[in-house]
Amino acid sequence: MTALPRAEQLGLIGCTVCGLVSRAPDFDDAGCSRCGSALRRRKTASLSRTWALLIAAFIAYVPANVLPIMRTASLGDIDDNTILSGVLELWNKDSQALAVIVFSASIVVPMLKFFALLVLLICVHRRSHWAQPQRAKLYRLIELIGHWSMLDVFVVALLTALVRFNLLSSVEPLPGVIFFGLTVVLTMFASLSFDPRLTWDDEEPHD
Amino acid sequence: MTEQQPPNEGPQDLPQPIVRKKRFSASWIWLVPAIAAVVGASLVIRSALEAGPQITISFQSGEGLEAGKTPVKYKSVVIGTVHSLGLSADRKNVLVRVNLHKSAENFATESTRFWVVRPRIGLGGVSGVDTLFSGAFIGADIGDSTESRKDFVGLENPPSVTHGTPGKSFELHSADLGSIDVGSPIYYRRIQVGHVTSYQLAPDGKSVSLHVFIDSPSDRFVTQATRFWNASGVDVSLGANGLKLNTESLATVIAGGIGFQDAPGPQDDTPADADTSFVLFGDEATAMRPPDGEPRYVRMRFDQSVRGLDVDAPVEFLGIDIGHVVSVNLDYDEKTQRFPIIVGAVIYPRRLGRAQTKLAAIAAKHGDGDNIAQTLGVLVSHGLRAEAKNGNLLTGQLFIGLDFVPGAPKVAFDAAAKPLEIPTVRGSLSQLQERLDSIVGKLQKVPFDKIGNHLDDSLGQLSSTLQHLNTDLLPQLKGSLQGINNTLGSADKALSSDSPLQQNLGLTLEELQRTARSLRVFTDYLSAHPEALIRGRRPDPAPKPESRPGSTHASPAPPPQGSQP
Numbered sequence: 062m063t064a065l066p067r068a069e070q071l072g073l074i075g076c077t078v079c080g081l082v083s084r085a086p087d088f089d090d091a092g093c094s095r096c097g098s099a100l101r102r103r104k105t106a107s108l109s110r111t112w113a114l115l116i117a118a119f120i121a122y123v124p125a126n127v128l129p130i131m132r133t134a135s136l137g138d139i140d141d142n143t144i145l146s147g148v149l150e151l152w153n154k155d156s157q158a159l160a161v162i163v164f165s166a167s168i169v170v171p172m173l174k175f176f177a178l179l180v181l182l183i184c185v186h187r188r189s190h191w192a193q194p195q196r197a198k199l200y201r202l203i204e205l206i207g208h209w210s211m212l213d214v215f216v217v218a219l220l221t222a223l224v225r226f227n228l229l230s231s232v233e234p235l236p237g238v239i240f241f242g243l244t245v246v247l248t249m250f251a252s253l254s255f256d257p258r259l260t261w262d263d264e265e266p267h268d
Numbered sequence: 269m270t271e272q273q274p275p276n277e278g279p280q281d282l283p284q285p286i287v288r289k290k291r292f293s294a295s296w297i298w299l300v301p302a303i304a305a306v307v308g309a310s311l312v313i314r315s316a317l318e319a320g321p322q323i324t325i326s327f328q329s330g331e332g333l334e335a336g337k338t339p340v341k342y343k344s345v346v347i348g349t350v351h352s353l354g355l356s357a358d359r360k361n362v363l364v365r366v367n368l369h370k371s372a373e374n375f376a377t378e379s380t381r382f383w384v385v386r387p388r389i390g391l392g393g394v395s396g397v398d399t400l401f402s403g404a405f406i407g408a409d410i411g412d413s414t415e416s417r418k419d420f421v422g423l424e425n426p427p428s429v430t431h432g433t434p435g436k437s438f439e440l441h442s443a444d445l446g447s448i449d450v451g452s453p454i455y456y457r458r459i460q461v462g463h464v465t466s467y468q469l470a471p472d473g474k475s476v477s478l479h480v481f482i483d484s485p486s487d488r489f490v491t492q493a494t495r496f497w498n499a500s501g502v503d504v505s506l507g508a509n510g511l512k513l514n515t516e517s518l519a520t521v522i523a524g525g526i527g528f529q530d531a532p533g534p535q536d537d538t539p540a541d542a543d544t545s546f547v548l549f550g551d552e553a554t555a556m557r558p559p560d561g562e563p564r565y566v567r568m569r570f571d572q573s574v575r576g577l578d579v580d581a582p583v584e585f586l587g588i589d590i591g592h593v594v595s596v597n598l599d600y601d602e603k604t605q606r607f608p609i610i611v612g613a614v615i616y617p618r619r620l621g622r623a624q625t626k627l628a629a630i631a632a633k634h635g636d637g638d639n640i641a642q643t644l645g646v647l648v649s650h651g652l653r654a655e656a657k658n659g660n661l662l663t664g665q666l667f668i669g670l671d672f673v674p675g676a677p678k679v680a681f682d683a684a685a686k687p688l689e690i691p692t693v694r695g696s697l698s699q700l701q702e703r704l705d706s707i708v709g710k711l712q713k714v715p716f717d718k719i720g721n722h723l724d725d726s727l728g729q730l731s732s733t734l735q736h737l738n739t740d741l742l743p744q745l746k747g748s749l750q751g752i753n754n755t756l757g758s759a760d761k762a763l764s765s766d767s768p769l770q771q772n773l774g775l776t777l778e779e780l781q782r783t784a785r786s787l788r789v790f791t792d793y794l795s796a797h798p799e800a801l802i803r804g805r806r807p808d809p810a811p812k813p814e815s816r817p818g819s820t821h822a823s824p825a826p827p828p829q830g831s832q833p
Contacts, residue, residue, distance in 0.1 A: 073282070084282045091285035100285045110297045117301035120308045128311075136401040140337070247300070254297075 074100050104256035108185060111255040115178050118247035121240045122171060128237035131217050135230035143237060144168065144213065166212040167241070174210075174248045177203045178255065185259045193260055200257045207252055210245040214238055320368035321376040322351065325406070327422040330362035332386055332404030340366050340382070340406040347372035347408065364422070366406065376418060379411020379431075383423035395426070425450065428465045434484035435462065438540065440496050440526070442548035445476045447500040447524035454480055454526045455499060461486035464526065478548065480526065490528065493535030496548045497555035500524035514552070532556060561618030563591070564640055565687045568654045568668065569599075570609045572694055577656055577666040583613045585670040591615030593668060611656075612687070613668060641683040644690070647672075648681045653693040 068074060074085045076093035083093065083100060091100040099105075129141035142150065144167045151160035177199050184196060220232040330353050332338075340348035348368035356363050368375055385407045387396045399405065406422075409430050428451055429437070445467060454462040462482035470477055482490055502521055503514040515521055526548065530537065540546075549555035574596060583591040595612035617624050617640050631642040644652075653676050657669040670690070679691040762769055794800060 074285070082282060083285045086285040088287065090288045092288035094283040094286050097286070097288075099288060106295075106297065109295070113297045113301050117304035120301060120304040124308060124311050138402055243304075247304075 069102060074102060076100055103258060103262075104254065107254055107256040107259060108182060111178065111182060111251050114247050114251035114254060115175065115182070118171075118244050118251060119175060121243040121247060122175075123240075125237055125241035125244050128240065129235045130213065130237035130241060131220070132233040132235055133220075133224075133230065134233070136228070141235065144241065163213065163216075166209055170206055170210045171244060171248060174203050174207060174252065178248070178251055181255060181260065185262070188262070196260050197257060200252070200255070200260070203252050207245070207249050210248070211242070214242045214245065318370045320348065320370045320373050321418065323366050323368060323376050323418050323420060325364045325366060325382045325420045325422045326356060326361040327364060327384060328361060328424055330364065332384065332399075333362075333364060333406070334403065338403065338405055340368070340372075340408055341385075342372070342375065342408040342410065347375060350406070364406070374414075375408055375410055376416060377411070378413035378415040378417045380413075380417070380420065381409045381411070381423055381427055382420055383407050383426050385426065388426075428463055429481045433481070435482050436484075436487040436490065436540075436542040437465065437479055437481050438490060439543060439545045440478040440480060440548040441470075441545060442476050442478065442498070443550075445478075446498045446550075448478065448498065448526065449524060452500075452524045452526065453520065454482060454528065455520075456482075456486055456489055456528055458527075459486075461489075478526075488539045489530075490540045490544075491530055491535070491537045492540055492544075493531050493537060494528050494540065494546065495531050495555035496526055496528040496546050497552045498524075498548060498550055499527040499552070503551055527552060529556075531558070558621070559618065560616040563614045563616050565594075566591075566613055566615055566644075567687045567689045568611045568613065568692050569689065570611060570656055570692050571606065572656070574609050574611065574656050574666060576658070576664040577611065577668075581659075581665070581667045583615055583668040583670065585620065588619065590617075590619045590670075611668065641688055644688055645681045645683045648679070648691060651676045652690070654690045655693050 068082075069085070072085045073082055074091075075082050076096060076098060078098040079093060079096040081093055081095045083091075085102070086100065092098065093100050104110075126144055129143050129146075131142050131147070133140045133142070144163075148160050148164045148168070151157075151163060181196055181200060184191065217232075217234050217238045221234050224230055224232040327333075333350055333353055335350055335352045338350040339346040340350070346369075348366050351365045351367045354363045354365070355361070383406070384404050385396050385399055386404045387400050388394070407426060409427055411431050429435075448464055448467070450464055450466060452464045453460045454464070462480055465479045465481045467476055467478040469475075480496075499515070499520050504511065577593065577596055579593055579596060581593045582589045583593065591614045593611055593613045595610075597610045597612070599608050599610050600606075601608055617628075620627070627643045627646075628640075631640075631646075651672045651674060652670060653673045655669045655671060655673070656666045659665045659667040673693050676691075676693060681691070682689070761767065764770070793805075797806075800806070
């Protein structure tokens with residue numbers, strides 16, 4: 062892996078926004094001379110920010126699953142559902158396809174993101190050379206699918222707005238959905254603050 | 269390590285980065301998980317604080333209950349939720365674990381009652397309609413107790429009185445339940461003022477005790493003197509005033525009910541305390557009667573048949589119902605070798621009313637222990653006797669009548685005997701029977717045969733007499749009748765229109781008429797010419813004026829007369 066020279070070794074730095082290659086600055090808080098965006102060798106405090114956001118997201122994920130996210134009331138029959146109970150209900154009511162979609166969007170994707178980010182972070186800390194190309198792919202994957210987790214939040218928001226037949230039936234959002242949205246947003250920020258270039262660094266990362 | 273490498277040969281013409289202003293410190297980012305942790309922790313703490321006690325309620329059936337969903341409500345406010353459902357160890361009951369809210373902590377106390385609210389449709393009305401849509405819920409009613417409790421036995425039916433309802437509860441005792449049910453209405457002057465809350469058999473199984481609840485303010489009408497009666501059904505009575513149909517309300521006919529009112533007359537009208545016991549009478553008439561007081565058992569011994577005397581037949585004293593027969597048994601007397609009938613009866617001395625109080629006072633003066641026995645002894649010595657009387661000539665029902673029988677043989681009365689024995693006389697009907705018997709005996713002595721023979725002879729003579737009459741007398745009678753007939757025929761002929769007698773008579777009458785006319789002419793002439801009596805009649809004169817009046821009738825032609833008018 063030492064075959065290719067690093068930009069660092071060549072005294073160069075690239076702008077991540079417009080792609081302009083500049084001379085490596087000898088001061089902090091450098092900006093791209095063309096587009097003005099920040100020029101950093103690596104994202105500032107990438108690891109600690111990712112860790113912090115990931116932990117916050119994980120904390121928020123617990124109430125998101127424990128607390129009910131939605132209340133459906135029809136003819137006085139009040140039904141509070143958590144994410145998991147909603148999935149089970151869909152499954153039991155012969156909507157297996159829908160259950161799978163909701164399950165993957167609400168349970169699988171967030172868990173996958175937690176797991177993937179955890180793997181990436183640990184590998185970076187250990188300066189592991191293990192499966193570096195796959196780790197890069199993994200990062201791109203979580204960037205791609207991360208937005209889909211908001212499906213649940215959208216469903217609740219939509220139903221709440223649409224299903225308003227007072228006595229006959231109505232849908233109300235419950236605190237769980239706020240925590241769930243928070244989880245999704247935090248994981249998105251976490252994956253954003255992670256610098257994939259760290260995957261390729263050999264040495265001790267510096268903040 | 270960044271600045272170790274000197275700028276290399278290649279990118280000399282590369283642009284220099286510009287300086288940007290400083291951004292916030294990186295370590296601030298840790299605030300995010302810190303805030304998340306605080307929020308998370310506060311949630312946990314809050315839920316821990318909000319969680320009330322968990323209680324277990326056992327029901328006979330878990331119908332309509334859902335874990336995690338079915339609410340527990342008190343006055344329509346949710347105070348908890350069913351956490352889980354399970355079976356008891358013996359699989360007889362359903363154990364419902366309920367998480368109560370923190371605010372409902374005091375519901376986990378001794379006297380709290382729980383029941384499942386389901387839609388109910390009964391004769392008394394419809395309840396729990398809202399649960400048709402929302403599903404069943406568990407109702408709760410809190411009591412006064414502060415003693416903590418976690419295990420409850422749920423009621424199968426909603427309690428009819430919730431805690432704290434103003435009013436009073438009373439206990440009623442009755443021989444049977446009738447058609448009364450929990451929730452049956454209670455009427456005071458036909459206004460519903462309460463209802464039956466529960467009923468159960470007495471421990472010995474010989475009566476039923478009911479609990480009733482009278483709502484405030486009507487509960488003050490229940491006094492020490494109040495009488496309760498079963499108002500179920502229709503009371504039809506046929507009295508001197510005709511047929512009378514009486515019922516509290518149409519609902520009680522079907523669903524049953526209880527009425528109450530104070531006994532008539534001056535009474536102790538202080539309101540009764542809660543949980544006072546009352547007797548539930550079978551009907552209003554019984555309830556309104558003066559209290560019977562202590563019953564006395566008496567015995568009577570009859571030597572004749574008591575066919576038609578049933579248990580419960582009335583015992584009447586001078587026509588007043590004072591008790592009833594409780595037993596009719598056969599006995600055997602070895603000495604006389606007869607079968608006397610022992611009739612046991614219960615009498616209520618207080619039904620005698622004022623007489624009883626007076627008699628008791630007199631008996632008390634004598635200073636003996638048992639007033640009633642003493643009184644009865646006096647009465648028996650005055651001729652009081654029991655008698656099986658006929659109450660209904662059609663059915664032959666008997667009743668026991670206590671009457672003073674004049675000239676009754678003296679009997680010994682043992683006032684100390686238990687039970688008291690009232691001497692008896694034979695019933696009037698059986699006496700009548702005896703008299704009839706003796707009459708029949710006398711009738712039997714009459715020589716009907718001899719009388720018959722005499723009668724036969726007499727009839728034979730009568731027959732021969734009649735025959736004689738037929739043969740001799742009747743033909744003569746016939747001849748006489750014919751003679752009469754002939755006589756009448758000739759009379760008829762003589763009187764017919766063409767008979768000579770009739771013609772002669774006509775001629776005679778004509779003659780008589782002519783005679784009368786000539787007589788009139790004569791008298792007229794005489795009145796005109798009275799002298800004619802002496803001188804005799806003159807020849808008819810020539811017409812002269814002066815003779816005009818006399819010649820009015822006699823002259824053949826008086827011309828001037830005709831032309832004058």
